Amino acid sequence: MNVKHPGVTVWFTGLSGAGKTTIRMAVEQELRDRGLKVEVLDGDVVRENLTRGLGFSKADRDENIRRIGFVSHLLTRNGVIVLVSAISPYRAIRDEVRERIGNFVEVFVNAPLSVCEARDVKGLYKKARAGEIKQFTGIDDPYEPPLNPELECRTDLESLDDCVAKVLGKLEELGYVPAPAIIA
Numbered sequence: 001m002n003v004k005h006p007g008v009t010v011w012f013t014g015l016s017g018a019g020k021t022t023i024r025m026a027v028e029q030e031l032r033d034r035g036l037k038v039e040v041l042d043g044d045v046v047r048e049n050l051t052r053g054l055g056f057s058k059a060d061r062d063e064n065i066r067r068i069g070f071v072s073h074l075l076t077r078n079g080v081i082v083l084v085s086a087i088s089p090y091r092a093i094r095d096e097v098r099e100r101i102g103n104f105v106e107v108f109v110n111a112p113l114s115v116c117e118a119r120d121v122k123g124l125y126k127k128a129r130a131g132e133i134k135q136f137t138g139i140d141d142p143y144e145p146p147l148n149p150e151l152e153c154r155t156d157l158e159s160l161d162d163c164v165a166k167v168l169g170k171l172e173e174l175g176y177v178p179a180p181a182i183i184a
Contacts, residue, residue: 005036007076008176009069009101010167012085013094013146014109015138016124017116019155019163020085023109026164028083034180039075041068043086056135062093069097076103081176089137091144105174107167108149111156113138150174 010027012020021042031038043064047054051067054060065088072082088094098104116138117125128136135141151170153163171177 005079005081005178006103006176007079007081008103008105008171008174009072009076009082009084010105010107010171011072011088011094011097012083012107012109013088013149015111015113015116015143016087016136017119017121018109018111019119019153019160020087020109022160023107023153023155023163023167024083024085026160027167030164030168031081031083031177034177036081036177037079038081038083041071041082041084041086043068043084043088046086056141058090061088062090065090065093065097069100072097073101076101081171087137087143089141089143091146094146103176105151105170105176106146106149108146108152109163110145110152110154115156 012024014020028038028040046068047064051064054064065086068084068086072084075082094106098106120126124133124136125139127133128139137143151166153166155163168177172179
């Protein structure tokens, strides 16, 4: 059973290893459990399909985010909750995508670089530090934190449950997601 609700894009941005995908997956499960229409655009999966062939120059990264934003816009205007987890390091392109989509909630998944490096399950930071990966966000390419995100999740200080509750609470507060029914 799908519950009627307005579409929205929830954009999880932050450094590699900050916890974007972990939070997104838990939020996704909760929304699906509530019978809501949800689609996921994960940065790694998108790069294997929709943006295959793009590199990591600023121009290519911007084009990657524009394409994710385009698909998000199509889904959002059709009443889908779109969960995007993508590093999306540049503020200007995130703001451009926000303007295009309209119903947009930016979630800054924030953890210090040292914490992200310690969580480095894919070994990417190690390779970047060794010079094997060039233009790696946070090492030799900048990450521009959002100036006014709707939410900030400090994954070095807050639990996963706390972060998920914050995201769901914000979506409920903004009217994008109905509060769960209380069964008496």
